[in-house]
Amino acid sequence: MIKPFIEIIYLAMEDNAMLKLGLVGEKLSHSRSPEIHAKIMKQKGIEGVYELLEFPKDSFVEDFNALKESGFRGVNVTIPYKEAVLPLLDEISQQSKYIGAVNTVLFQNGKAKGFNTDYDGFISLLDHNKVAVKGKSAIVLGSGGSAKAVVKALLDLGIYDLTIVSRGKQNFHGNYTISYEFFKEAKIKSNLLINCTPVGMYPNEDASPVARQEIQADTVIDMIYNPEKTLLLKTAEELGLKAVNGSYMLLQQAAKAQEIWAENLPF
Known part of the structure; x- marks a missing residue:
């Protein structure tokens, strides 16, 4: 059983704690995302963890909103929440607005910002x-x-x-x-x-x-x-x-998401 929130011990870096990342979805036992993101972070010398966050539909809004204050730098979003997450975001990139779906969220300064790397x-x-x-x-x-x-x-x-x-x-x-x-x-x-x-x-x-x-x-x-x-x-x-x-799409969208989380990107 995948636990939505696993206790994490932060590792000190020069300026910041390690990146705390994850994948939000309903059923995630099939996901290869933790393995892929671990490899990307290792290649880039980034200290970070990537969790599977299984949120049931009836508590999705509450669970997602709690992420803003839980120390997460960002999350990917997958089935069935790529559209459901839109009204919960403080800002959405222009491309994501046109597409009408978000699969990557950056938490920054108490706000949730949505992107689409799919x-x-x-x-x-x-x-x-x-x-x-x-x-x-x-x-x-x-x-x-x-x-x-x-x-x-x-x-x-x-x-x-x-x-x-x-x-x-x-x-x-x-x-x-x-x-x-x-x-x-x-x-x-x-x-x-x-x-x-x-x-x-x-x-x-x-x-x-x-x-x-x-x-x-x-x-x-x-x-x-x-x-x-x-x-x-x-x-x-x-x-x-x-x-x-x-x-290959999974790998490339993950790499793009890592760029968003690792940088202070303006809209």
């Missing part, structure tokens, strides 16, 4: 895997916080045709959005199929957001990183398609 991480993932976007078509599965960052990145990179498939938010980006029922019937073809839902994530590794016959794309990207190969990606490889998981 955007940077996704663009890095595309570059790293040589996935072209400009003039292409894409289908995005999901309409949550991760999907919002992905959509903003795709639009900024010049995507030509974009379709968002959502179970609930039919007003997400207006006419771009279709229901899963329509998607299954339409058999839409695209250059990119991007899964931004948690379907297929550990421990539900036998699940896939779409059926085999519904994969009508050249490249399939699954933002999930645990397992490394989801059922969706395994099926894509069987079909001879390019298959990319979310590991």
